[in-house]
Amino acid sequence: MASLSASSLRHLLGDWHDDGPALRALADRIRLLLLDGRIPSGTRLPAERELAAALSVSRTTVAAAYARLRDQEHLHSVRGSGSVLRLPAGEQPAEAPHRSPATVDLTRAALPAAPEVQAAVEAAVADLRAHLPGDGYELLGVADLRRAVADRYTARGLPTTAEEVLVTLGAQHAVGLVCRAVLTPGDRVLVESPGYPHALDAARAAGGRPVAVPVTAAAGPGSGGWDEEALQEAFSRTRPALAYLMPGFHNPTGSVMPADQRRRVVDLARRHGTRLVVDETTNDLAFDGEVPAPFPADVVHVGSAAKSLWGGLRIGWVRADAATVRHLAAHRAPWELGTPVFEQLVVARCLPRLDEILVGRRRELRSRRDALVTGLAAQLPEWEVPHVDGGLALWVRLPTPASSALAVAARRHGVLLTAGPRFGLDGAFERHLRLPFNADAATVRDTVPLLARAWREVGTSVPAPRPFEVVV
Ligand SMILES: Cc1ncc(COP(=O)(O)O)c(C=O)c1O
Known part of the structure; x- marks a missing residue:
């Protein structure tokens, strides 16, 4: 059972006080952390006395907040295990799939x-026939899709062959795979702050120690973005093993990294022996269609059909040199053995028409x-x-x-x-x-x-x- 220390909970709680009674504010904030997935269901909370000391509040306040959580059926006393947070039956964390229609x-x-996905599904049914005599295990991806992904990079200015593409179960899977394949526990990982939470989760799950670089949202055209000094400092001070960036419509700020800064980041990564990973999941979603160009060939590119076509396809990919692609594929086996063939055929049908689809x-x-x-x-x-x-x-x-x-x-x-x-x-x-x-x-x-x-x-x-x- 996972336990949360008093100091970790204090960090997660942030500024939890409001105008109301402290016990209510504390209980509400812990409940929110549970509901939005920042504290997993089944986590043991720190002892009342420890949390009271960490938060500089009385033990009575913490005891009352815990009692309130118990009344709401969010907290349970488990003999020998202390107080364990759990989602009540029927209540879903923010990231869970089923919602009440009223919300x-x-x-x-x-x-x-995208409306075009339906026709691609129907066309892919016929395409599937050619695959049925095979065994269906496609660790690297179906050839047609690998070629279609490669062709898009080539068209965007980065010559790519099918051998340089690995099809994954979405971009998140790709990021997790790269983290597991590249990182040794304790390695530094440069990440953005704020950043995409699940990429951070993936880096941490692979034992990475995050080093944050601030990114700000733009107040107007051309403003906001990546703190240049912090980037330089993070690379030179920590020599991260991996740097994960979302240069095209960064999630959550929406910032786009300008071309000159991209060149400087590539240079920094090369100088410090850092594996640079760019997540282009939202790259195609430029309102004016001016999609930023790819990075050079030694940068690992992660892409996805989730935002351009549909999340339900669960198709993503990695574009990297052929040796890295094989190395990543070799890391799949302990967890899964490839991406479903049918969905790959659907995306292979869509990609040659993607520019047209993206207009709508x-x-x-x-x-x-x-x-x-x-x-x-x-x-x-x-x-x-x-x-x-x-x-x-x-x-x-x-x-x-x-x-x-x-x-x-x-x-x-x-x-x-x-x-x-x-x-x-x-x-x-x-x-x-x-x-x-x-x-x-x-x-x-x-x-x-x-x-x-x-x-x-x-x-x-x-x-x-x-x-x-x-x-x-
Ligand atoms: C930057 C970024 N990377 C990865 C993902 C997950 O992509 P996928 O659904 O392809 O796994 C998202 C989804 O929001 C994202 O914003």
Whole structure:
């Protein structure tokens, strides 16, 4: 059973105080951490006395917060194991697949399937016939799809052969595979902050020690992005074994790394012996169709059909030199033995037409972005909404550090949100909220007033200043 130390829980809790009673604020924040997946169900909480000392509150406060969680059936006393957090039956974590139809889900930056996917599915049924006499185990991927992926890189300016492509079970699988194949426990891994939480999870699961480089959202065209000094410093000070970046519509900020900075990052990675991995999952989602060019051939590129076509296909890939592709494939076997053939055939049907498909996708995203930005400007003008030219989400800055409290309040109004700290390393980003523009205009019209109502419940309450702590 996993246990959480008092200091780890303190980091996760961040600024948990609000205007109400401390016991309620503490219980609510722990519950949110459980619901949004930052604390896995089945985790043992620290003893009351230890947590009280770590948070500088009385033991009575912690005991009362734990009692409240027990009443809500989120906390259970297990003989010999202390207090264990569990999701009550029927309650789903934010990332779980089944939702009540009454809720609006703003936790996922993803669209429904592109309309062209249906026809590709039907065509792929006929294509499947040629594969049925084989055994169906495709550790590297189906040749047609590997070739189609390679052709897209070639067309974008990076000559690529099918041998330089490995088909995976989505981009997340690709990132996890690269981390497992490249990292030795204890290695430094350069990551972005904020960043994509599951990439961070993958680096940590492979034993990597994250080194964070700040990325900011753009206030207007050409602003925001990767802190150049922090990048230089992170490479030279820690010589990371692996650097993971999302240079094209970074999740969650939506920033795009400019061409000159890309060149400097490649140079830094080469000089410090770092394996540079670029995750291009959202790269194609530029509203104006100006898709950033690939990196040089020695950089590991990760791609996905999830955002351009449909997440339900679960198809992603790695583009790397042929030796790395074989090395990665060899690391699959302990966990899985390849990607389903049928879905690969569907994507192989779509890729040659992808530019055409993306026209509709980008139009849809732009109009959803516009609806959300307009709604927020009208009803929540105090929120700072960044400028984005593509991608799937807005990294909104709140006037007070109340992102987790807002996520709790919004749930009461039927809106699921992922609070800012989910995208940080240690409870940071309480002043931020990732809002995907995955909802259509009608849904946005209904949802923004609910967000405004939830914000009114929490938004004006600035957390009480912490008592000055003297260390002697
Ligand atoms: C940057 C990034 N990488 C990977 C993923 C996961 O992609 P997939 O669904 O292909 O596993 C996402 C999904 O949101 C993402 O934003």
